[in-house]
Amino acid sequence: VHAVREIKIVFAGPMGAGKTTDIRALSDQAPVSTEVTNEILCKGSPGVILLVDGRSATALTDLEMYLEMLRGQCPKQPLVIGVGRLPVDAGQELDRLAASLAARDIAAPVFGVDVRSREDILLLVETLLCILEMRASESLDGVH
């Protein structure tokens, strides 16, 4: 994503979760596929959007694996989680994923999204920006 300056937002998630689709929905340029290590990926990024395929039998395992990885590589960056391909009444599935986060003391947003929808991907980005903004306000306010 390019603005006046540059900011790197990491889209993480298992194969088929919709990362390339998401970036294509937002980017001015076609996505370039490459492989880098997680360490390089997270370096300099203020936040991460994690995508999980909600219909996958391994959704919870995938989420837990990526949470472990992100906790190691970018422990302080805020995280927003998009769960794709869930039915509209999938509150229980989202609750299950949120419970997995809570067990790790992570208070990240978990949203059911359509990864093909630009509006939904912008919602994830907007939420990440709002969290960053609040953190920035906290820092400017100093200790209360």
Next chain:
Amino acid sequence: VETTLYASRRRDRRIAFVKSPAPQDAKVAHAMQLLTSMLWAFKGTTRSAWEIASPEEADVIVFHADAPDGRLPEWQASGKLALEIATAPQPGAIGSRTLVYPFRAARAFALLEQLDAELESAAALNYAMSSHTGEFKRPAPGEESWSFVDALRTLRAYSGGERWWVVYREAEPVLWVKSGGVVYLADPAVVESLRQGTLQLHEMRMQSGAPPANGAQLRGGSELIWFAAYYTSNRLAVALSDSARYRIARWPNFGAIRPPVAQIRVVAALSARAVDLGEVASLARIPVTDAARTLNALSALGLLLPAESDTESVVTARAPATPTVNALGALLRNIRRHLGLGA
């Protein structure tokens, strides 16, 4: 004594076996017969007493997955539960009310107990909703009516069931909420007026009924209660206080709600630390009235928690911020402009 008490709590449940008019293979007949035999074998062991009855009288309708009866949606809308018998492996995940032939007695027994619990929950919901059906309270000038939000809260407090609750404006059905409040149906114009705050919910009435036949798209129930609560009042609801500090239990599923950015900012502020109404309005850069509305919406979803002590907010506020974010303010504004997001 325990036996007597248990027996006194036993209910009569009625179950109907619906034979499809279409020709069926022998497996279907065997599957239905197997369940009938099991019902006899289970007598006296299940929590409730199960009797075979007609579909009109039944609490549970048993049907074959490949040839469901056309009256099934109508029966389900009236509160009857459907039990599906399948005679071939299911392509997707097996439904929670499905028996795949040949099935074990233990599976059938567990399913009957599950259906019994669901019927009990539905009866409790019907009782709880009895005070919310009919006309909603019309507010006096200067007052607000929380009747509709309270009715939705009650629906969401009970899980499951196939019953629908219809919200009427005069004699016209406007929207349909499923038991459990997890989903609702409405046409796009009604959804838009709900989201804009122009739907006069306090002028409506609610009662149980059938879902619309036109196959409108299901929407997340959290959207309905969020915007209903948001537009009910620009002051905090009576259960909340201007001076108390709040935080969120967890984020709402904004994928279903799709709120404007100002409301996302409020929730982001409440996720960062415990704050009071004035502080959250200041952090989110919105009027206090808009912040109060968002707190009301969070509260209606059961996601707003009072801070346990003053210490909690101080400790959270002292959590280390990401070192790079201090310089982010202008950059975030540029990104928003670039992506066409709200200011």
